[in-house]
Amino acid sequence: MTNVADATPVSSEVKPPARTSFRSLLAQTEVDLRLFGMLVALAAILLTFNVLSGGTFFRPTNMVTLAVQATGVAIIATGMVMVIVSRNIDLSVGSVVGVVAMTYALLMTDWMPNVLGMGVDFPFRWVIALGLGVGLGAAIGALQGFIIAYVGVPSFIVTLGGLLSIRGVVWYLSSGAAVSGLDDSFQLIGGGAQGSIGGTATWILGIVACLPIIALLISGRRQRRRYGFPVRPVWAEALLGVIGCGAVLGLAAFANANLWPQGLANRYAAEHGIPIPAGGLHISTGLPYPIILLVGVTLVMTWMATRRRFGRYVYAYGGNPDAAELAGINTRWTILKTYVLMGVLCALAAAIAAARLNGSTLDVGSGYELYVIAAAVVGGTSFAGGIGTIPGAVLGAFVMQSLAYGLSFMGVNSPGQNVVAGIVLILAVGFDSFNRRRGS
Amino acid sequence: MTVAQPTRLVEMRDINVAFGGVHAVRDVTIDLYAGEVVGLVGGNGAGKSTLMRVLSGAHPADSGEILIDGTKVSITNPRDAKALKIETIYQTLALADNVDAPANLFLGRELTSLGMLDDSAMEDATRKVMGRLNPNFTRFKAAVRSLSGGQRQAVAIARAVHFNARILIMDEPTAALGPAETAQVRDLIRQLKLEGIGIFLISHDIHDVFDLSDRISVMYHGRLVGTVKKSEVTSDDVLAMIIMGKAPEEVTERDLAALHR
């Protein structure tokens, strides 16, 4: 709990106040109030669209589509938090996504079969392609990070240059045309009915994910007991456990309520000689791979930000660069690492984008920088540095995407979506700074 | 001049630092014994902070040498200094405002278990050391931004205490504090001195310096004017050194008269 997202964090020592308000009960659970507020806002947005659409919006299929659409931006936003927290910016993410996506497409359609001698039947082509793409992303990140941290060129300039020049490279790589035709296995990364793990696996994953939540709560409590620190009330611990597991299993149930399209199910039945029941064949899609990837990235990034020295240094540097330097932290190396991380995350997002398109076009990723920065900022990341959380940024991405998807669902054009997104961005940040001023 | 003690804890010899054309520190030689407080005084831009930044590794010297326990050492960055048990409390406090007290105390030297930050162990250690320095302090999970000036100073000092500093550099430790907090810090300095820690105390408050120091080194425009034993001088002597840049024996009656006019 060191990376405090709020200027007035909840002290563990506060005795339960006499007047029991909802806010004080919430405080005892030590839940981040800001994150809680964002969840409420997200729910409000979804419910509003559901009412406006006459109840057709809030369906599992639609929610899964929305979530898959948000994954690319959300994955990059987790890294953008680290970059902005350490008082830098990365404007090049969209172009990095573009060049890596094009690389995946060219690898599988041209370079692997024609240059590397790995034909379509070569084993684990998708893993090799993904590995090369991630390596390319990391290399681009390392180069930009080196120029920023060691040469001392401002990140805004370096990544603005990256934005322009890397997009140009996409053009040269592709000779100006879209490339399509990825391996079937690679396309699974993009989700869809086939790119999901299925009903049974989703339940197993849900239950397996539930165990560490409980284990973490128990070990955390034990740890604090061991040192004689104040602990949360038992009811709060239990509530957190129930909410955590409930949320995980609820999501699993929700994902499983998303069924294969009838045509696909029937085709599958015909191919496998399964009789189609009277009400139609219901096959659960379960969780799509891109969402599992996003959850994994969020967990790993949160772990890095809060449980690793690297994360601590990023936040400390953002809070006071001089203090971090004087404390003997290798600040340049830390900054360089944030950009390498960004490159890797861009490569993962590029895999999702390319898999979803079954190829790559010249403009894949263009504009991502703005969506990603917006997601991080709506999620509570401050440009002043030192403040921001990874789950917040992921939620921010979901808030922005639910607006875009919902408006699209309601038949509002892209320009209309942009108008709303822009207003929400300003409102969110305005509300935040109002709260901070009041809080301090 | 020197106290009869076996070895000097710190000896800085002929230190020179220049920023571009400005010669901030010029041929300064200064020393410190265990359990001793040496006050470092001088006007603005006299070079005291720069001299101490050399010792803390924040800025390398252009020439000169540093000896710890009589052995020549090389200090090129803050990590080197910390390895030699030299801790610094900066004028600007040098705390990361957005993280909590344990994170600041262990910044750069975090406790880990299995490669992960061990926040509970760090909080425990912080509770122990803060218990000694400021028993009323309870806000271990609050960002230090929200702490009072005295509490923040306590966190900065706790860092030095926890890591068993042998040499402590304090740059204006009471500048941002109220009277009660200032008294607290003074008590703390006396306590640390008793524990055998050598302290360089930079201050522009001549009363602070006279109250706490054993010896006083005066700097003037980058030069060392001289080092005097507190017991052998008056505050007027020291003031004259600060303002005129002359050693006590060089100061004339006319100088003193001018000083008091």
Add this chain to the structure above:
Amino acid sequence: MLIRKLAAITAVAAIALAACTSQSPGASTAASVAASVAASAGAPCTVGVSWNNFQQPRWAAHDEPNLKSTVEAGGGKYISADANLSSEQQLTDVDTLISKGANVLVLLAQDNKAILPALKKAKDAGIPVIAYDRLIEDPSILYLTFDNVLVGKAEATAILTKVPKGNYVLITGDPGDPNASTFLPQGWDQAGLKDKVASGDIVLLNGPKGTATDAWKTEKAQANMEAIIDKAVADGKKIDAILAENDSTALGVVAALTAKSYGFPPLSGQDGDPANLNNVALGKQYVDVFKNANELGKAAGAAALALCNGTAMADLKLPAGLLDPTVAPAAGLSAQDFTTPNGTVVKSFILQPTPLTADTLQTAIDAKQISKADLCKGVDPASAPAACK
């Protein structure tokens, strides 16, 4: 984004053309092709061509070889220069071409204003100028390009013939581009979309204006289409056909249909992009309207030779049999008046775009728009279109 810029200009051309349709197309014979070519062979003719940017593959692959071979077949000499995206370089290039003895200039202008000093030099030297694919605002030029309203018309005609009744989805391009918001939809309406909507044969699922796609981004079209499919499914409606304005949006639509395992209702597009032509062969896109740049090159070559021979602009006539009849100007082979957006009247040849469906994909291979291997990648031999057999 040349195509979009062009489209704005060409759309106006179409309006001008519509005014000229009273003129009957001149009947030509193969003999006149030979005659015109033979006539030019008598006089030495140097055709100077200034390309703005050879890095874009289209010019080097399609326009230049056809222009060059037509000029050389007529006994002329072809000289050229590439300005590499620089307006300044292009001015120097034109100087060089003139000093090398060009009798006719063909200009693909990098910037239609910055080129004016070069045009003045040509006029001073008495050299006729052909504005190739990009308009130059000056009454003295001959303008050669494709008709963009006809692109929209060709898209909609193909889809409406295939699906005369049912639920349609309209995916338009960047709302700031007049081509997307005005001219292509005009073409759709000319093909009968408006009337069929009015009569109730066709229901538009996503509003009368469809869904716009900022910057024609494939990913944006994909995200929008996914929402439209979700909405249609939620409302219990079936999507019968999709009109997408161009290939990059059509590619996004195909990706959305794939992700949703929706099947592939007839879908339009334009540009003849290789990935989309492959989708046509795979049965994922019904029609791809493309502009056969080879024919534009041939037309420019023939017009240049005629101008060289001293034919007045007003009397220009493309040799019959030179162009593919489906591409030849709808208004006939004689030069037509064209009123520019600024009100200048110039002579012009406005060529027709070519709709490609699975049945006519061979045209794309013949036009070297795509190799057979790329076109037929992943195509099941059992259900392959003729071009892939």
